[in-house]
Amino acid sequence: MIKLDQVSKQFGPFRAVDNLSFSVSAGEVLGFLGPNGAGKTTTMKIITGFLAPTSGSIELFGQSLPKDGLKAKEMIGYLPEGAPAWGDMSVCGFLRFIAELRGYKGAQRDERVAQVVESLELTQVFERTIETLSKGFKRRVGLAQALIHDPKILILDEPTDGLDPNQKFKVRELIRNLSKDKIVIISTHILEEVNALCSRVIMIADGKLVSDATPAELEAQSDYHQAVTVRFSSAIDPQQKLQQLSNVTRIEAADGCFTLLSTPGNSVLEDVKQLAEQENWDIAELYIEKGRLDDVFRKLTT
Amino acid sequence: MNRLPIIFKRELGSYFSTPLAYVFIVIFLIVSSIFTFNIGGFYETGQADLQVFFNFHPWLYLFFVPAISMRLWAEELRAGTVELLLTLPIKLSEAVLGKFLAAWVFIGIALLLTTPLWVTVNYLGDPDNGIILASYLGSWLMSGAFLAMGSCMSATTHNQVIAFILTISLCFIFMFTGFPMILSVFNGWLPAALVDMIASMSLLTHFNAISRGVLDFRDLLFFIIMMVGWLFATAIVIEKKKAG
Numbered sequence: 266m267i268k269l270d271q272v273s274k275q276f277g278p279f280r281a282v283d284n285l286s287f288s289v290s291a292g293e294v295l296g297f298l299g300p301n302g303a304g305k306t307t308t309m310k311i312i313t314g315f316l317a318p319t320s321g322s323i324e325l326f327g328q329s330l331p332k333d334g335l336k337a338k339e340m341i342g343y344l345p346e347g348a349p350a351w352g353d354m355s356v357c358g359f360l361r362f363i364a365e366l367r368g369y370k371g372a373q374r375d376e377r378v379a380q381v382v383e384s385l386e387l388t389q390v391f392e393r394t395i396e397t398l399s400k401g402f403k404r405r406v407g408l409a410q411a412l413i414h415d416p417k418i419l420i421l422d423e424p425t426d427g428l429d430p431n432q433k434f435k436v437r438e439l440i441r442n443l444s445k446d447k448i449v450i451i452s453t454h455i456l457e458e459v460n461a462l463c464s465r466v467i468m469i470a471d472g473k474l475v476s477d478a479t480p481a482e483l484e485a486q487s488d489y490h491q492a493v494t495v496r497f498s499s500a501i502d503p504q505q506k507l508q509q510l511s512n513v514t515r516i517e518a519a520d521g522c523f524t525l526l527s528t529p530g531n532s533v534l535e536d537v538k539q540l541a542e543q544e545n546w547d548i549a550e551l552y553i554e555k556g557r558l559d560d561v562f563r564k565l566t567t
Numbered sequence: 568m569n570r571l572p573i574i575f576k577r578e579l580g581s582y583f584s585t586p587l588a589y590v591f592i593v594i595f596l597i598v599s600s601i602f603t604f605n606i607g608g609f610y611e612t613g614q615a616d617l618q619v620f621f622n623f624h625p626w627l628y629l630f631f632v633p634a635i636s637m638r639l640w641a642e643e644l645r646a647g648t649v650e651l652l653l654t655l656p657i658k659l660s661e662a663v664l665g666k667f668l669a670a671w672v673f674i675g676i677a678l679l680l681t682t683p684l685w686v687t688v689n690y691l692g693d694p695d696n697g698i699i700l701a702s703y704l705g706s707w708l709m710s711g712a713f714l715a716m717g718s719c720m721s722a723t724t725h726n727q728v729i730a731f732i733l734t735i736s737l738c739f740i741f742m743f744t745g746f747p748m749i750l751s752v753f754n755g756w757l758p759a760a761l762v763d764m765i766a767s768m769s770l771l772t773h774f775n776a777i778s779r780g781v782l783d784f785r786d787l788l789f790f791i792i793m794m795v796g797w798l799f800a801t802a803i804v805i806e807k808k809k810a811g
Contacts, residue, residue, distance in 0.1 A: 276810065313654045316810060338656040345654070349647035353585050354577075365573045366655045410651070 266290050267312065267418065267448055272321030274307055274472075281307040282318070283472035289465075291417075292445050296463035296480075297452040300566050304472040305452040306346050309420050312450070313343045325418060339367075342416035344424055348407030352396030356387055356406055359395060360413060367414040381409040384439060400427040408436065419449045425458065437461050456558040459483075470566040484556030486564070488515075491532040494524045495541075496550040503546060510536045522550070570657045574665030575672075582673050595631055595677045599623065603684070616694045620684060621702045621778045625742055625771055628713045633734035635674065636717025637727045639666050640801070644725035644808065653809065663802050667718050667794075674710045678703065698780035705777030708790035709770055713738050715797035722804040738770075741793075745769025 267289045274282040282304045289295050297305050310316040312323060314334045323330040328337045350359055360381065364374045382388055385405045390398055395406060404427055411419060424440070425433045440449060440462055451462065459466055460480050468476040468483075476483065484490060497503060507516055507523060512531040517524040527533045534553055541548050582588040599620070603609045607619030643649040652662055688694045717734040724730050743749050745766045753762050766772075770793075773786045 310650070315650055315654050335656050335658065338654060341654070343651075343654045345647060345650040347647055349651050351577075351581065351648055352646070353581055358577075358580075358584075362573065362577050363655065366570055366657060368656075 266324075266326060267450075268322075268324040269308075269312070270322045270324075272308070272311060272318045272323060274304075274311060274316065275319040281472050282311065285321070285469070285472070285474055287467055287474065287477060289448050289450065291448055292464075294440065294449040294451065294462055294464050296459045296466040297450060297469070298456075298459065298466055298562065299469040301454075303469045303566070305469060306422055307472075308469070309343075309422055309450065309452060312418075313341055313420055314338055339414075340417045342411035342414065342419045344407045344411045344421045346422040347426075348404045350395050350403065350406055350410070353394065355392055355394055356382075356398075357391050359406065360409060363410045364413050369414075377413050381413050384412070385409045386435075401429060401432050404428055405432070405436075408439075417447055419443065419447060421449070421451045423453055424451060425453070425455065433458075456562060459558060468562070468565050475565045480558070481555075483558060483561050487556030487558070487560045488526055488564075489524075489554045489560055490529070490556035491534075492524055492526045492554045493532065493534050493537055494522055494550070494552055494554065495537055495548060496522045497541070498547040498549040501544075501546060503540075503544070506540060506544065507537070510540065512536075524554075571661045571665045571668075574657065574662060575669050578666050578669030579672060582669070588673065591631070591635065592677045592680060595627070596680060598631075599627055599681060600684075602627065614692075617684060617688060617699050617702060618778070620681070621706060624706045625709065625774060628710050629735060629738050629742065632674065632710055632713035633717050633720075633731045633738065635670050636714050636734055637721055637730040639670060639718050640722040640805065641725050641727045641730040644722075645727075649805070649809065653805075659802050659805065663718070663798055663805070667715060667798055667801075670714055670718075671707075671711050674714065675707055678707055678710070695780065698778070701780050701782050702778040704782075705774050705786070708777070708787065709774045712741075712770055712790050712793040712797070715794040715801070716741065719797045719801040719804055722801050722808060741768060742771050743769065745772040 269288070270286050272282055272285045273280065285304075285308060297308070299305050307316065311318050311330075312325070314330050314337055317331050325337045326340060328340070330337055354362070357378070360378045361374060364377045367377075369377050382391060385408055387402070387405060387409060390402050395403065398406065404424070408421070408424060411421065419440075421440075425436050428436060437458070440451070443449065451458070453459065463480055466476070466478055466480055466483055467474060478486075504516060504518060504523065507513065507525060510525070510533055512527045512533055513525050514528055515526040517526070525533050525537065532553060534551075537551070538548075540546075582591075602623035603620040607623060609619050612619060640649070643652060653659065685699055688699075689696070713734075716737050717730070720733040720737060721727075721730040723733065740749075746769070750762060750766055753765055757765075767789075773789045776783060776786050
């Protein structure tokens, strides 16, 4: 379990992290969301022991930072922002070096390296120098490095940045398939990632925690939660009649589609169907939305 | 300290995985030969010793050591690998020392490759090999002191050029603190004991003492303290630097 208790980090006059408290249990995949400069990366640097907090305490599976820093670092696999690596090393040399620092020797070391090379599909670039690799490969080398010791805690700062959709899919698959007793913390800008991966989302803005919820709970906070979008095949102008339905707060019309936002908890799906029947409108498309994360993101962080 | 050898091995390997090591060694050998034979007049002195060769070492190191040390930390800071390195289960001291030792051994290798000169003087005459051995040791120790200063300067910036210039300046000051030119700045307004202390910080004075063949414990200690002190400072600077 990871536990942050009233953690703050001050850089001169700037408070990057402000009284942040939360805990994460084994098995959770925590998404870390927030605008640029909100303190996501700083918080991750504090959890990995790279930065010491100005105040507050951090505990990782019973080890408190910074006192037991070395023991804590052994449990963590970390992909820093931008996946830095020594460009002059080969993928093979780099991964072996990391494995050795993680305490593996000889055959065991080679076995660990082989395993991550296989799961991240790095075989074809195994002998290549890291600085000659594409962005996607570099990112995967960074992930391989973080996974090499099968860590209990995995901290990934924008793990899919720079990957193409296929690679993103594979990396997400990989993270999802990690064994269930791990803690995974992911920071991301990509909101679809939250739905695809995370069991919980923490949103921070200006270093403060603004929301701690499951993706579904977040979606429910959206104005578009349970919004109904409808398109009619007949050429009509239904806007006025739709507006008159009870509980409709706003209608957005675009490309012949009408999106009806309603008061919380009152979906207007049935009402729309009824109205269409009464008026003899042919429905070409009708669906209900779960909510839009980008909308919630804006609402909470601005 | 059980992970120090792993870092040392990687660092030393990284010199030889790029042309850097070979370029450095070749130029080091060429320049040291030019100094010895052309400028120093190795043959003209008519003596079977390596005095002229070692006389130029402080000058050689003034430019060659900063060239090696500038990338020690500046490059890690620029590329962000410092974050990777220091979140691995190692102590900061292991990283600082591992990097330093690799660079120091690398300079030691370059120095070893000048030994054909030693063979040559033995062929030409009958030199005092004890003095030559002491000079080699003194030279290597001096390079270590330069390197430790360079390590600290390299940690202050993520720009290698700035690190290079800072290191040259610092090394220059520490070479000549014993000279009247510099001491006259302090004379008169600083207590004599402090001026003496500044004078005793001169790398050149201590190196010259060793290269005369006098292996005084105090000279050895001076270089070791310089190295330990500047490496300690390196660790402090990195600790500060990662926060910003």
